[in-house]
Amino acid sequence: MRTILFIIQKEFIQLRRNRVMIPILFFIPxxxxxxxxxxATLEMKNINLVVMDLDNSEASRTLISKFSSSPFFRxxxxxxxxxxxxxxxxxxxxxxxxxxxxxxxxxxxxxxKAGIQVLANAINGTVAAISNSFVNLIIAGYNKDVIVKxxxxxxxxxxxxxxxxISSFWxxxxxxxxxxxxxxxxxxxxTIIGMFLAGLNLVREKEIGTIEQINVTPVKKxxxxxxxxxxxxxxAMIELTFGLLLGRLLFNMPVVGSLWLIYGVTMMYxxxxxxxxxxxxxxxxxxxxxxxxxxxxxxxxxxLSGVFTPVESMPGWAQKLNIINxxxxxxxxxRMIMLKGSVxxxxxxxxxxxxxxxxxxxxxxxxxxxxxx
Amino acid sequence: xxxxVIIEVKxxxxxxxxxxxxxxxxxxxxxxxxxxxxxxxGAGKTTAIRILCGLSKPTSGFIRVAGYDAYSQTEQIKKxxxxxxxxxxxxxxLTVYENIRFYGGIYGLRTEYIRSKSEELxxxxxxxxIRNKLIKDIxxxxxxxLAFSIAVFHNPRIVFLxxxxxxxxxxxxxxxxxxxxxxAHSGITVFVTTHYMDEAEYCxxxxxxxxxxxxxxxxxxxxxxxxxxxxxxxxxxxVARNVTY
Numbered sequence: 001m002r003t004i005l006f007i008i009q010k011e012f013i014q015l016r017r018n019r020v021m022i023p024i025l026f027f028i029p030x031x032x033x034x035x036x037x038x039x040a041t042l043e044m045k046n047i048n049l050v051v052m053d054l055d056n057s058e059a060s061r062t063l064i065s066k067f068s069s070s071p072f073f074r075x076x077x078x079x080x081x082x083x084x085x086x087x088x089x090x091x092x093x094x095x096x097x098x099x100x101x102x103x104x105x106x107x108x109x110x111x112x113k114a115g116i117q118v119l120a121n122a123i124n125g126t127v128a129a130i131s132n133s134f135v136n137l138i139i140a141g142y143n144k145d146v147i148v149k150x151x152x153x154x155x156x157x158x159x160x161x162x163x164x165x166i167s168s169f170w171x172x173x174x175x176x177x178x179x180x181x182x183x184x185x186x187x188x189x190x191t192i193i194g195m196f197l198a199g200l201n202l203v204r205e206k207e208i209g210t211i212e213q214i215n216v217t218p219v220k221k222x223x224x225x226x227x228x229x230x231x232x233x234x235x236a237m238i239e240l241t242f243g244l245l246l247g248r249l250l251f252n253m254p255v256v257g258s259l260w261l262i263y264g265v266t267m268m269y270x271x272x273x274x275x276x277x278x279x280x281x282x283x284x285x286x287x288x289x290x291x292x293x294x295x296x297x298x299x300x301x302x303x304l305s306g307v308f309t310p311v312e313s314m315p316g317w318a319q320k321l322n323i324i325n326x327x328x329x330x331x332x333x334x335r336m337i338m339l340k341g342s343v344x345x346x347x348x349x350x351x352x353x354x355x356x357x358x359x360x361x362x363x364x365x366x367x368x369x370x371x372x373x
Numbered sequence: 374x375x376x377x378v379i380i381e382v383k384x385x386x387x388x389x390x391x392x393x394x395x396x397x398x399x400x401x402x403x404x405x406x407x408x409x410x411x412x413x414x415g416a417g418k419t420t421a422i423r424i425l426c427g428l429s430k431p432t433s434g435f436i437r438v439a440g441y442d443a444y445s446q447t448e449q450i451k452k453x454x455x456x457x458x459x460x461x462x463x464x465x466x467l468t469v470y471e472n473i474r475f476y477g478g479i480y481g482l483r484t485e486y487i488r489s490k491s492e493e494l495x496x497x498x499x500x501x502x503i504r505n506k507l508i509k510d511i512x513x514x515x516x517x518x519l520a521f522s523i524a525v526f527h528n529p530r531i532v533f534l535x536x537x538x539x540x541x542x543x544x545x546x547x548x549x550x551x552x553x554x555x556x557a558h559s560g561i562t563v564f565v566t567t568h569y570m571d572e573a574e575y576c577x578x579x580x581x582x583x584x585x586x587x588x589x590x591x592x593x594x595x596x597x598x599x600x601x602x603x604x605x606x607x608x609x610x611x612v613a614r615n616v617t618y
Contacts, residue, residue, distance in 0.1 A: 006478030010467065017466045017507075209460030216426050216456040218448060219479050 003219055007227025011201075015231060025235065029189050029243045033250060037181045047131045048076040050094040052085050057105035059146070063116075066138050067098065072131070085119065095121050096131055108146065179254065182247040183334035184307045187269075187327055189243050190236045191302070194270050195294050198232040199277030203290040206281075221366050229274045236270050237263070256341030262334065265347060268354045269330040275361035276326075282368040301327045329354055379404045379531060379562050380425065385434035387420050394420040396585040398434070402564060402578075404530075407557050409576030410566040411609065416582040418566040419459070422535050425564070426456050439530045452480075455524035455532040455561075459539055463520055465509040469500055472508060473523055480527035494522055514545030518552060525556055532556065534565040538572065550575050570605040579605070581612050588612050 015021060049067055053060050067073045076094060079085055088094045099117035107114035118135050122128035147154060205211040214224060240263070247253035255262070277294065284290035304318060305311070305327040311319055322328040333350040336342035344351070380402035387395040394417045402408045410418050423429040425438050427447030436443035439453035463472045470491060477487040495501045498518055503511060508519075517537060525532050534553075538546045550572065557563050565576070573579045573593055580590040589596060589612050593605055600611045 003479050003481065006475055009478075010464070010471070010475045013471060014464070014466050208465075209458065210462055210464060212428065212458055212460065213456070213462035213476075214479070215428055216451055216454070217476070217479050218452045218481070 003223050004227045004230075007219075007224065008230050011228065011231040015235065025193075025239060026242065028192065029239060029246055032185050032189060033182065033243065033246045036185055037178050037251065046074045047072055047096060047127075047134070048094045049073045049096045049098060050077045050079055050085070050088050051075060052079050052082075052097060052099045054080065054102045055100050055104035059105035059108055060100045062145075063100065063139075063142050064098075066142050070134070070138060072134050089119060089121050092121065092123075095127065096135065098135070109150065112151075178251045179339065180335070181307075182251055182253045183338050184305075184331050186240060186243045186247070187305070187331045187334055188302055188307065190240055190266060190270055190330075191273055191298065191327055193236040193239050194232065194273035195277040195280075195298060196291075197235065197277075198228060198274045199281040199284075199290050199294055200287050201232070202228060202278055202281040203284050203287045207286060221369050225275070225278055225362070225366050225369060228278060229271070232274055233267070233270055236274075237267065240266055253338070255338050257337035257343065261337050261342075261344055261347070264344075265330065265333045265337070265351055265354070268351060268358060269326060272326055272354055272358035272361050275358060275365045279361060279365040279368055282365060282370070301325050304328065305331050307331070326354060326357055377404050378402070379439060380408075380564070381435070381437045382425075383435040385421065385424065385436055386432045387417075387424060387429070388432045393585050395424070395431075398582075398587055400580055400587065400590060402531075402562060404562055405557060405560055406577045407553065407563045407565065407575065409573050409579040410564065410582065411568065411570070411573055411579055412566075412582035413568060413613075417585040418582055419535055421582075422533050422564070422566055426454060426533050427451055453530045455527065455529040457520050457524040457532070457534050457537055459536040461516065461520070463508045463516060463523070466507060468505050468507055469495070469511070469519060470504040472519070473526065476523045477526055482527055490526070494526070498522060514541050514548075517541055517545070518549060521549065521552055525561055529561060531562040531564060534563065536566055536568070538567065538569065546572070570609050573605040573609075581609065583613065 051064055051067075053064065064075070068075050073096075077088070079088060079097075085097045085099065089097060097119040099119065101115065101117070104114045104116065116139070118132065120128040120132055202211075205214070244253075244255070244259075244262070248255075276297075280293050280297075281290045284293060304314075304322055304325050306314075306322075311322055311328060311332075314322075329350040333342075333347040336347055340346075378401050380400075382401070383399045385395050385398040386393065396417075398421060410422065412418050420429065424431045424436065424443060427438075427443065427450045431443060438450045441447075441449040441453070443450065464475070467475065473491045473494065474487055477491070478484075482490075492501075495504050498515075500515065500519065503515075508516060511519075521532075521534065521537060524534075538549055541549065546569075553563055553565065553575070565572075567573065576593060578590070578592050579596065581588050589608070591599070593608075596608045597603060597605065600608050602608055602611065
C-alpha cells in the first residue's frame with residue numbers, strides 16, 4: 001500500500017511540473033463543448049423552403065402560410081418551372097421544394113383530393129428525413145382544416161372515429177439538440193483523458209528507460225498499474241466536473257438525475273478506459289505506436305457510440321458491435337441520467353457491464369505488463 | 374571479508390531466436406568483491422547482467438543470485454540487488470531529493486529512515502545545496518553519481534552496474550570509482566560491466582567476454598602476469614587476438 005502511495009505521489013509531482021498539460025486540461029473541454037456542441041447540431045431550424053406555386057389560389061396560399069408560420073421553415077424563394085426547381089436543389093439554395101400543381105384548389109373542391117409534390121435535398125439524409133416528417137405533419141394539419149372547412153358534416157362524423165395522433169416529446173420537449181450533445185461530449189472528454197494520458201505516460205517511461213529501473217525493484221505489477229491509474233482517474237474526474245460546470249453555464253444543461261450517479265458511472269467507466277489505455281501501452285514500444293493504436297480504437301468507438309445519431313437507428317450489425325463499445329454504455333447512461341433522471345436501477349445494466357469490462361481490462365493490463373522480458 | 378559465493382552461474386545460455394548472446398557462461402562471484410565484466414560492444418555483457426537482475430529469462434543453465442534461483446525467484450532476487458543501467462534511470466522532471474524518496478519508498482524503506490539517510494547521502498555527495506534542483510538541470514557526472522547512490526540506497530547485497538561511466542569525463546570517472554570502492558568496503562558486492570580497460574584495474578576479479586563466450590577470467594594482476602604485459606589494455610588486445618596463456 002505504501003508503495004502505491006509513493007508511485008501516486010511521483011505521478012502527481014510529474015503532472016504538476018508538466019507545463020503543457022494543465023492548460024490543455026482546461027482547454028480541451030472548453031473547445032469541445034463550445035465548438036462541437038454548437039457545430040454538430042441537427043436541430044431543425046431554418047429549413048430553406050422554395051415554393052413552386054403553379055396554382056396561386058386561396059387554397060395554395062393557405063397551405064404556404066402554414067409553412068411560413070412554422071418555426072422550422074423559412075421560405076427562401078419561389079420558382080415557377082421544373083427546371084428552376086432542379087437548379088435550386090442542385091445549387092443547394094433550398095433544402096426542400098414544395099410543388100403545388102395547377103388546379104390544386106379545383107381538384108380539391110371537385111374531386112375531394114389533390115396532389116402536391118415535395119422534393120427534398122437528401123445529401124444529409126437525416127435532415128431530409130426529419131424535415132420530410134415535419135412537412136407531412138403540416139400537410140396533415142392542412143388536410144384537417146380543409147375537411148372542416150368544406151365538409152363540416154363529414155368532419156363531425158369523423159370526429160371520434162379517426163385516430164387522433166398528437167406527438168409530445170418527452171425528456172427534451174424543445175427538441176434541443178445541444179442538451180443531447182453535452183452528455184456525449186462529456187463522455188468523449190473523459191475518454192480522451194483516460195486513454196491518451198495514462199497510456200502515453202507508461203510508454204514514455206519505456207522510452208526514457210526508467211521503466212527498467214522500476215522493473216528491477218520489488219514493486220508488484222498490480223501496484224505499479226494502480227499507482228499509474230489513480231492519478232489519471234483523479235484528473236479525469238476533475239475534467240468531468242469542469243465539463244459539467246461548463247455545460248450548465250453555457251447551455252443551461254439540466255441534470256435531472258443524481259450527480260452522484262453520474263460520478264459513479266463515470267468512475268467505473270474511467271477505470272475501464274484507463275486500464276485499457278495502460279494495456280495498449282504495454283503492447284507498444286514507443287509513444288508513436290501507442291498513439292496510433294489508441295487513436296484507432298478511439299475513432300471507431302466514438303463514431304459507433306451514437307454521438308451524432310442514436311444507436312437505435314444504426315443497422316443491426318453496428319448495434320451488435322456496440323455491445324463491446326464501452327463509450328456507448330457511458331453515453332447512454334449519461335443521457336439517461338441527465339435528461340431522463342434515471343436512477344441506479346435504470347442504468348444498472350450499463351453500470352455492471354462497465355464494471356465487468358473494467359475488471360477484464362485491468363487484468364489484461366496487469367497480465368500484459370511484463371517485468372521480465 | 375566474507376568469502377561466500379553470492380552469485381553462482383553454470384552454463385548460462387541465452388538465445389534470441391538463432392543468435393546466441395550468452396554461450397555457456399560459468400563463473401562465481403564472492404561476497405564483497407568488485408567483479409568486472411569486460412568486453413567489446415555486443416559481447417553479451419548487458420544480456421548477462423539483465424539475466425542476473427531478473428529482467429530477462431535465461432534459455433538454460435544454473436543461475437543463483439544471492440541464494441535465489443533466476444528462473445523462479447526473480448522477485449526475491451530483486452529485493453536483494455541494486456541496479457544501474459547504461460540508460461539514464463532517474464526521473465528528469467523530479468528533483469534530486471524526490472528521486473531518492475521515490476526509489477527509497479518503493480523499496481519499502483521507512484519514511485524516517487529515508488529522510489535521515491538521504492540527508493547523509495546528499496551531504497556525502499556534496500549535493501545538499503542542489504537537493505531541490507530538477508535532475509535535468511544538473512550535470513551528467515552528478516546524475517551518474519546520484520543514480521549509483523540510489524541503486525545502493527536500500528542496502529542491497531549486490532549492486533549491478535551496467536556501463537555506469539559511459540559518457541563521463543575522466544575526473545568524474547575517478548570520483549565514481551571512489552564511490553564504488555566505498556560501497557564494496559561496506560560489504561556490498563559490486564558487479565560492473567565496462568569497456569574501459571583502465572577501470573578493469575580497479576576490480577578484484579575480471580571476466581573478459583567476446584562473442585558471447587568468456588575468454589579469460591582472473592584477477593587483473595594474474596592476467597597481466599599470465600600474458601606478460603603491464604596493463605589491462607594489452608591483456609585485452611591479446612585476448613582479442615585469441616592468445617591463450
